[in-house]
Amino acid sequence: MNEEQKQRMAAFVQVLRTTDLPQTEGYLNIVEGCGCSWSRKGMCCLGVACEQVPDLPKRTEQAKCTSCGQPFTYMVYGQHAAAGLPEEARKFFGLTEEYPTVIHAGQAERAHRLNDNDRLPFKVIGDAFARAYLR
Numbered sequence: 001m002n003e004e005q006k007q008r009m010a011a012f013v014q015v016l017r018t019t020d021l022p023q024t025e026g027y028l029n030i031v032e033g034c035g036c037s038w039s040r041k042g043m044c045c046l047g048v049a050c051e052q053v054p055d056l057p058k059r060t061e062q063a064k065c066t067s068c069g070q071p072f073t074y075m076v077y078g079q080h081a082a083a084g085l086p087e088e089a090r091k092f093f094g095l096t097e098e099y100p101t102v103i104h105a106g107q108a109e110r111a112h113r114l115n116d117n118d119r120l121p122f123k124v125i126g127d128a129f130a131r132a133y134l135r
């Protein structure tokens with residue numbers, strides 16, 4: 001991670017610590033929810049990261065909620081259909097991992113697991129990114 005990438009990481013951490021964007025799990029960014037609480041509108045912490053990358057191509061796709069069966073609309077970033085960071089975003093921040101490792105409660109953890117499994121708020125995940133990358 002070079003100095004410029006570190007500045008970008010610092011700006012991303014600041015967004016996580018201060019945003020009041022709705023948070024969701026399992027997708028980078030659900031732009032329109034299904035209507036139930038399962039595939040609801042919001043972003044994952046890695047979706048917030050994608051939104052910091054200028055000119056990152058994005059397009060919407062639809063899927064059916066596995067809980068209620070209603071459609072929801074999610075954002076696909078770059079050439080990449082998975083829920084991890086696309087290559088363009090990894091390069092922007094100087095990250096090597098599709099699912100970046102952060103430090104939470106003294107342990108190395110995957111950021112998306114703190115978001116999806118532990119359902120920790122963005123602010124806490126921002127602190128975990130800072131511990132891993134802003135020393």
Ligand SMILES: [Zn+2]
Pocket residue numbers: 034035036037038039065066067068069070
């Ligand atoms: Zn649903």
